[in-house]
Amino acid sequence: MTVQTTDEIRAAIAALLRIGEPGDGLLRRLVDDIGPVATRAILTAVGRGETTADEAMAGLSSTGAEAATHGQMHDAIERWAVRAGDDDAADDGRDLENIARLGGRLVIPGDEEWPTLLEDLGPASPLGLWVRGAAGLNVVLSRTVAVVGARAASSYGTKCASDLAWDLAARGITVVSGGAFGIDAAAHRAAIAREAPTVAFMAGGVDRFYPAANAELFEQILATGAIVSETAPGMTPMRHRFLLRNRLIAASAQVSVIVEAGWRSGALNTARHALELSRQVAAFPGSVYSASSTGAHRLVREHEAELVTCSDDVIALMDDEAPALFDAAGDALTGSDADSSGERGSAARPDPLEGLDEREKICLNALTTSKPLDVGTIASRAGLTIADALNALTALDLAGVAERRDTGWMKLRTPHRTRG
Incomplete structure (x- = not known):
């Protein structure tokens, strides 16, 4: 039996993060079944025309791989193979070299830095994470609150987010968010002003800041915190990647706080992921006349979020969930x-x-x-x-x-x- 080194596993995961999309449960199932190295080898062989998806499925069946029984696995292999045959995916060392030049790294399960909270995502948990920044994920994500909300935030909303993040940072709690305009940026900036680490989860590669207008903010985050993404370096943010990125924000935090969110705000997607993980969700109240708070108010009205007005309320929710009770x-x-x-x-x-x-x-x-x-x-x-x-x-x-x-x-x- 061939013993795979950590470097081989890391290189295979680097390639798979470029081949697949975030949160792909089928790819995760295949990796859990036969390992990242074998998965990458099969997809590359199909992508280069060295074998077919039918032959790959037959091989999986002959070894008793449970993944071969899934009805959509054949089509998924053909889909992944399109990218697996590209030069960028074939040269798995390129992404690792590029991230290293930026002072970053690829963190994978088994690494000391791996944040175990994300394993609560089960089949949707990430294969690995591209990380830039001075902070170790296992340390800064040990006690965390997600602060998210509207991009087009009001002055009231940004003040609520800033005050909350400042107070949480003063209590040694890491603020996580998505690096977007509005509520996200206000929360990150307040934590930085408090000289505390903050973590931004990105929908695109960590080598290209998005939105570009927040580049200075991202540089400040790198100094004491971390910028994290599931997508490979160079990959662009897309709508579905933002929605899938939100599950990482929700899973990394004990409590997700919605400061301001309209009826169809993407922040509500983060709240939904948190609820599915049985995490606490909280929301700040806004004016009954404000369209920016209709989504947050709906969460409270439907008993899906606790109404909070300050950091003490949020910390009480964190402590309330502590198993040490x-x-x-x-x-x-x-x-x-x-x-x-x-x-x-x-x-x-x-x-x-x-x-x-x-x-x-x-x-x-x-x-x-x-x-x-x-x-x-x-x-x-x-x-x-x-x-x-x-x-x-x-x-x-x-x-x-x-x-x-x-x-x-x-x-x-x-x-x-x-x-x-």
């Missing part, structure tokens, strides 16, 4: 039950979480302390049936760690005494 819940029981030395007295209450089974703990983790959720939403979040969710919620209510409100169920910040 199980470990911290016992600490909330201290206070009147603890003696002056800080140790629990003999009358200290038992930890209400100790008696919960796994299903009930999962259900508790699906709740929030900021917004009541209906049983259907809770069941979906927890991966339970409606009946199991109801049983678990009843147990959580009896344990004093959750309670029913008028519009749904909420987790309690401070557990109540167990009902006897």
Whole structure:
């Protein structure tokens, strides 16, 4: 069995990022099945006319590759082969050399710098990321908020975005956005002014700044942050690439904040990706007469986004999602039950979480302390049936760690005494 080196894998991924389009689930499936080196070899052979898509499919079937069973794989191989036969895709070292000359790099899964949050995208997760900038992705994306919104932002919207990004940066939280005019640029600039790293996800190659009018901003981002793209160097931004780029923004952040967005704003696409990933979404309120806020208001009205007005509101949403709540819940029981030395007295209450089974703990983790959720939403979040969710919620209510409100169920910040 041939052992592939990291350099061979990196070169193959570099070629595949030029051959395929961002978020191509079929290409990801093939790579997961047979590896990037073999995938690149097959597509190059078909692209050069050395074999056919039919023969490639037969070869995949003979090895038992699961990807061969997909009904669209044959057509996909023919589609990828068109690019795979081009000189640019064949010379996989060219992109790596070009990015190196710019001081950048290709980050792939397995690298220390790889941001594991993006793996939540599953079949739509990127094969690799082209990166420029001083910041390491694994570091700056460890605690993040996405701040996105309208390109044609109002002065109100840009001030909200600037104030939010400034305050988040002051708290050590990385602001991520898309580098566009309006809300995106205001958020990036505020983080830079606070001398904090910020990350811009691009729809085109990282070697060509878009929009070009923001070139100075991008240069400033490089000094302490990072510019990231899934598309190969030299590739141009296109509408579908912007929409697919948005999934990276959503996946890289614990909370996505929509500051200002019209009815058909691309920022709503970012919110949709975040919701699909079960990430928190928040929105700033605007004037009821402002067309720039109709999309943000719709998210709030349909209970898809939390209404926020400052960084404290956003940080509360981040902390509300922290899985450490199980470990911290016992600490909330201290206070009147603890003696002056800080140790629990003999009358200290038992930890209400100790008696919960796994299903009930999962259900508790699906709740929030900021917004009541209906049983259907809770069941979906927890991966339970409606009946199991109801049983678990009843147990959580009896344990004093959750309670029913008028519009749904909420987790309690401070557990109540167990009902006897």
